[in-house]
Amino acid sequence: MDNKYERQMKKGVLDMLVLRLLEDEPKYGYQLIQEMKEKSRETFLLKDGTLYPVLYRLEDEKLIESRWSSAEGKQVPRKYYEITEQGRKKLPEIFETWKRITDGTLKIMEKERWFI
Amino acid sequence: MDNKYERQMKKGVLDMLVLRLLEDEPKYGYQLIQEMKEKSRETFLLKDGTLYPVLYRLEDEKLIESRWSSAEGKQVPRKYYEITEQGRKKLPEIFETWKRITDGTLKIMEKERWFI
């Protein structure tokens, strides 16, 4: 375990990040892990054992849906995840919550400023 | 439970915020709860049952120390918490971790920008 705080500080944001990455187009697990890594500049390096439970959770909450790729050729079967209408509505709400907490944190950390 | 995500997103930051509030001067529990509420503009509304475990944890890690107030007059006895040297060193590190994660999150959420 590199950093005890790091692990805790990531809690709650993975769902939001996955939802954000799926906003553009359906993607499969491995792809999400790669994009997460690249786009965050190595900050979010997820193991598959971390990502998939997030996906199952979001699916249970009806924020995303999945379907197996209609395997053209002899590709490894992939499960594509797609954001639902409900997910598209929910994402901005989650992001607002995140911004409010981040803002509140900054207000305490940087005492003299009250803007972000 | 108001917001499932909110609860998770606060994880890991409470320790940092308490440490930050103690950086100036020793404070007691109730005082920390009030300051947390005011400075964060109502974002961090802690119950005492949430704060004290944070304090015990920080004390176990030697990042803060506590002592009962030498009750002058007939005041309710208060336990004052003071940041240690170790705590002063650790705080900037924790803050850096937080900023890195926050930055990484923003990079994914706001795709076209790569500055904070």
Added chain:
DNA sequence: TAATATACTTAGCTATACAAAGTATATGAG
């Protein structure tokens, strides 16, 4: 005297990031 604010403690619940192990297929090096 009673209600309220202050002040600290502890037990139990729930959610989630992560590690690790397991299954299985495609591809490229030798």
Added chain:
DNA sequence: CTCATATACTTTGTATAGCTAAGTATATTA
């Protein structure tokens, strides 16, 4: 052809931490 590696998904178990709730106790004020 074989073997290592990358791809791809699943499941189990662990540790941590925010929160609720209940309990104890003192000071202040109506």
